[in-house]
Amino acid sequence: MHTLRNFWRLARPFWTSEQKYPALLLLVATVLMTLCLVGVNILTNFWNLHFYNALQDKDYAGFLLGGLQFILLQVGTAAFTVGAFHFQQKLTLRWRRWATCNMLDQWLGSQRYQKLKLTETDVDNPDQRIAEDIDLFIVKSLKLSLGLLTSVVSLFSFLHILWQASGLVSVPFAGESVVIPGLLVWIALVYALLGTGLAFWLGRALPRLNFMQQRREADFRFSLMRLRENADSVAQYRGEATENARFNQRLEAALENFWTLVKTQKLIMGYSTFYLRSATVIPMFIMAPQFFAGAFPLGRLTQISAAFGEVHSAIAYLVEVFPELSAWKSVIDRLIGFQERLDKVEVKSNVVVGQQPKGLQIKDLDIWLPNGRRLLNSFNLSLEPGDSLLISAPSGYGKSTLIRTVTGLWPHARGCASYDRERALTLSQKPYLPLGSLREALWYPNQPDRDADAALRLHMHHVGLQHLSEQLDDELDWSQILSVGEQQRCAFVRALLARPAVLFLDESSSALDAANEARCYQLLKQTLPETILISVGHNASLERLHWQVLELQSEAQWVHRKVMQPV
Known part of the structure; x- marks a missing residue:
């Protein structure tokens, strides 16, 4: 009974969905074909009676009639078998798709x-x-x-x-x-x-x-x-x-x-x-x-x-x-x-993420690990359009977890965060390049705009990917072809195309040398002057590329300081 209850729990959503009426028609047709097959079996059972009696009685006419009846029964069996298979497969296709x-x-x-x-x-x-x-x-x-x-x-x-x-x-x-x-x-x-x-x-x-x-x-x-x-x-x-x-x-x-x-x-x-x-x-x-x-x-x-x-x-x-x-x-x-x-799975985070057109506000944010260890207590932060913040700390202090919390991915937290969520983008350390053309990978998750190919090629040139500009339509597994550094530069092109209001960079330049890293950040500043940049990284060279630095420390402590205007 437990298995049957689980079966109905899995099947019920389909049979109560908008697909239920065409599915029921297909099921009825399949059942009718199946019942017809049972009917043929019943007729075959009575055929046994008369055919073998004709054999025993040496009734040649009855034997020939039985042979003809046998052929008709097999034709019926074949027709109803094919019919049942047809309707059953159509029902399977519709059910599986849904x-x-x-x-x-x-x-x-x-x-x-x-x-x-x-x-x-x-x-x-x-x-x-x-x-x-x-x-x-x-x-x-x-x-x-x-x-x-x-x-x-x-x-x-x-x-x-x-x-x-x-x-x-x-x-x-x-x-x-x-x-x-x-x-x-x-x-x-x-x-x-x-x-x-x-x-x-x-x-x-x-x-x-x-x-x-x-x-x-x-x-x-x-x-x-x-x-x-x-x-x-x-x-x-x-x-x-x-x-x-x-x-x-x-x-x-x-x-x-x-x-x-x-x-x-x-x-x-x-x-x-x-x-x-x-x-x-x-x-x-x-x-x-x-x-x-x-x-x-x-x-x-x-x-x-x-x-x-x-x-x-x-x-x-x-x-x-x-x-x-x-x-x-x-x-x-x-x-x-x-x-x-x-x-x-916890769908809703205890962090209330609100929508606001400009700036970023974090209020009374608490973050902890599943084992209860505290990463941040009563954390507050305010950033204006054009600000840039570097989050710096040793490994394991919660830098990436802070990004996940603010973007609604980390469930073990509470507090408030407000920014333009509809125009936010996160670049990770290992960029995701979907299967398909290079153009689709660079525009991901948005649909490619071929009218913007000139701007796309210009951005590729600025980040040092001009050698790939003639391969935009090639459909390859780009994550296996490009080096990690090239993939990270692809992610910067993606940010330049998306023009987000808030851009989170989670160690997204870790595979770049200092010169390429500085060039990519300067390009973001020049092309997206109103975008808020929030970076996570270990490299000391990153500090001179940001306005502010947030240093996470042990025992859920932090230091927030401003630095000179970035280069």
Whole structure:
């Protein structure tokens, strides 16, 4: 029941969304096709009766008619199978598109992707949850639910045939023949329940093993991606042997769990194959005495045997799909875990960030770490348009955390901050260059303006990137092609194009030499004279490029001083 509640929690948003009516139409069409397939199975069951009776009676005309009926039944089976597949896949496509976009909106909304990274460190591979697990959840949910529907309808459709056939079976008792009403039905029920219970007991470890397999496969894949992203650093350290050892360790963990999973699946596979196939001969052995006594013809025996198989298969449906059922449960567990973390992450900071057209004001700001250690107490700051502030401190004193707090990314804080949030921009130490053309990377997060190409090339020239001005339309992985220094200069071009009212620079010139650093800052001052610059850095050369310096000290203390007009 817990898994079903989690299933409905994941499925309910789609089935109550604006997509519910077209989705319901597709679901109804899929169900109708499925019911038609059950109808064909019922007709096939009666076809068994007449066709095998014709064989027993050596009725050639009846045999030919049965052959024609068989062809028509197969055409119907093929048509309804294709129809069910078509509507089911259209429903899967619509559901996956909505569910993926919905989870992306939650993940990206209120910058949860960043806050999860800061506060929920045990969230593994959100990319897999969104890209793979949603698809598995939808595909398996539809397959299992439609299979269950087919089993239920088949059960009640063939139950009547099997119940009537039970009247043909007599059991010797006290010297008399006794007819037990519904004997074949009760045998099918008991056999299915015992088999289902044993299957669940044998495969009780499958959900956990499937969960761990997906996690370890994702960890191995992510470690390969990390090497690609940091190829230069690994090559400079000559860390190939260490990386290879780590890859092998993660691969062995995945393969070890995989083999444990295979051993459990082998046990389930062998048991279920024997269990399901053995059911086909049970009714024949039960009814053999009456058949050989001439109580009913061969066609009737074949029909009853097929009906028993359908009823038993319907009751034992969970045994047949148990491996998929366990995989479905592990997918639900992974998705519900990710959803709970998305719901739990602190979206709103205790810092009230207000909007004001000019200047920047910080009042009564308190910042602390998750372990309770204080970084700042009752911090106040006021900056006017055109001011520049350098935040200086040893590592670990909260320089970058102060930037995150003021921009609303750090949850462990309280106080007030006001500035023009709509026109604020942050440049980090490692700039983000999205996949695509260089023009798109330089304009990010805004859309490129081709009418401003002349200004773009001029800014590139001023920061020393003129050698890239003819590659603006080249779509490459620029984060792997450009050096860190070139990437940081790209970020300065991005700031010059965006023209923010407040610009936060979090060690964004750390890879530049003193001359290039000074040139980039002077360019900001000249091009954006009204922009407030707030920099974080260690280099002593930065101090002469700012009007004011904020020195963070231990025990949540600070010193705020003004310096001479920057160079």
